[in-house]
Amino acid sequence: MPPAETRHSGSQSVNPDDLMIEFLEAQLAADEQTARAAQPGPWTIRQTGRHDLAAIVEDTGRQTRHGVPIGPAIASLDGSAATRNGRHIARHDPARVLREIKADRDLIAAYREARAYYGANPHAPAGELHGLLTALKIRAARFDRQPGYQEEWRP
Incomplete structure (x- = not known):
């Protein structure tokens, strides 16, 4: 061609x-x-226990004894789609x-x-x-x- x-x-x-x-x-x-310009990642989602609240955090590989990711918060989400949106955002980290x-x-x-x-x-x-x-x-x-x-x- x-x-x-x-x-x-x-x-x-x-x-x-x-x-x-x-x-x-x-x-x-x-x-x-x-x-x-963003925090480099990788990122993960930390659920707060409520379906309408979630946080995007730096994935340090550490977790609480209950399996909750431990890392600096990048963003907080609220609303009925907080968890779904959080998973999407974390998956597309910098x-x-x-x-x-x-x-x-x-x-x-x-x-x-x-x-x-x-x-x-x-x-x-x-x-x-x-x-x-x-x-x-x-x-x-x-x-x-x-x-x-x-x-x-x-x-």
Whole structure:
């Protein structure tokens, strides 16, 4: 698969795949900045004994004799969905976000490497390049509510 058709904007040529990757990299940078500004994690949930109260705490691996996690509090939650929301928040702690960002950046690097190879070898079958680009589109689609996302990138 050859690289996407290049658009010409004034005196500059712009590859639409490059625009999508730039958009994805900007979203990853914003997520990384947010994750690094937060308490690093891992996080866990500490229930207070009431179904409508919970706390997100740093997971120190220590527990009370009743199995309640011991760690500095990160956030308190209340309301009928406190426990469910707390589990979700704890599961998506900054450490996990940073691992996902690294995986996305590795995927971008693999795509760029494949694109360079297939660009230099235009007669080679390019299924790998197509697959990597599709994977990047899938990963970028989770940011479809962010300004700058283009529907043409949707897989």
